[in-house]
Amino acid sequence: MKAGELVMLKTSHRGKVREFIVTVREDEFHTDFGKVDLALLLEKDFGDHITAHKGQEFIIQRPRMPDFFNHAKRTGAPMMPKDIGLIIAYTGLNKNDSVLDAGTGSGILAMYLGSIAKRVLSYEVRENFADVARKNVMNAGLDNVEIRCGDIVQEISSLGESFDVVTLDTQDSKDVVPHVSGILNPGGFMVTYSPFFEQTKEIRDAMAEANFYDVRTIECTEREISFSERGTRPSTTRVGHTGFITIARA
Ligand SMILES: C[S@@+](CC[C@H](N)C(=O)[O-])C[C@H]1O[C@@H](n2cnc3c(N)ncnc32)[C@H](O)[C@@H]1O
Structure with missing residues (x-):
């Protein structure tokens, strides 16, 4: 070693x-x-x-991403692996991709994306959250994930670079959506994560207004199966609702 x-x-x-x-x-x-x-x-x-x-x-x-997920410091609710898996699968994320992500939060999604993609640029509006996320990224040994402190709604129009995938997990994602087509490479994907129906509907409306196509909203439910002497059945303690994932193409 x-x-x-x-x-x-x-x-x-x-x-x-x-x-x-x-x-x-x-x-x-x-x-x-x-x-x-x-x-x-x-x-x-x-x-x-x-x-x-x-x-x-x-x-x-050798630690792998689920280990970093377990050990990372949390500043709020991180995205769950089931939802991250869906984002990776439905965007076809790969080693040539550049990703724009916001908000960073604890950096969990950014780290998973960074373990696959070429580059991840992630925006977090709260300086103390950005600091924690930077430490999590460093502890995971990732040098391709850049975390900037700033409001994505203000910053998105002046980034000066384009991306293959954009992931949005902020309350104001609907205000970011109109600017995404300007920075998304042809055929690229935008994905939003929103806990509520109302927020998701606003995002969908913004996507329709901005002429995105192939728009789909999905909820992923995860059910663990418990095995015991008494029998086998879905676990009675389970992860409930997390968020809705909306995927669109430019
Ligand atoms: C639910 S957390 C994101 C969790 C993250 N996806 C993860 O897996 O760890 C939402 C984050 O977005 C940040 N945020 C909210 N509005 C923002 C904005 N306009 N620009 C950048 N960050 C923002 C919040 O401070 C918060 O940390």
Whole structure:
């Protein structure tokens, strides 16, 4: 392993999985299981084990985006993986794409998009939220996600660049929609995420006014199945409504 590499240390304690994301470096990492000498990771590979000074053993894994989702600091409600998956699938996001995203929030959507696309530019109006998101992006080792502090409604007309995909998750998305065709590459997609029907209808009206085509609004429901001695059935604790996703093309 190389210095600076991100690593996940995973262990099991009293039937519970515990995990930590650390950087390979000349330092010690303190856990409730004792100290882990991070320099020892330089001689290890993914899949190897490392032992804390009190004897607890950790498996070393490469963290992936769902791990960064679990470990990222939250400033508000992040977009859920089920909705992010839908955005990635329906836009056909790929490694050549440039993406404009707003608002950044905790940066969860921006990070997932950045793990696939060439570049992500994300706007967040609140400076303290932008700072947290920048840290999350850095902790995920992404150098292609740029977070700018600013109001997307004001900034969108003067960006001076074009994008293949635009994702909007702000209360005022309907005010951004009229400006998106000016910065979207031909055949590109715009996606909005809105928790309420009323907000979604306003977005749809704005899209119709701006002559977008192939407009679709989707809600994705996720149902986990629980397995127990008593039987198998959909889990009774479940993620309820999150938001509506509206997809349109320029
Ligand atoms: C629901 S959160 C976005 C969550 C984000 N998609 C994620 O996955 O972490 C909405 C964010 O938009 C920001 N926001 C609201 N209006 C904005 C605007 N006009 N320009 C930029 N950011 C805005 C808010 O401050 C808030 O952090």
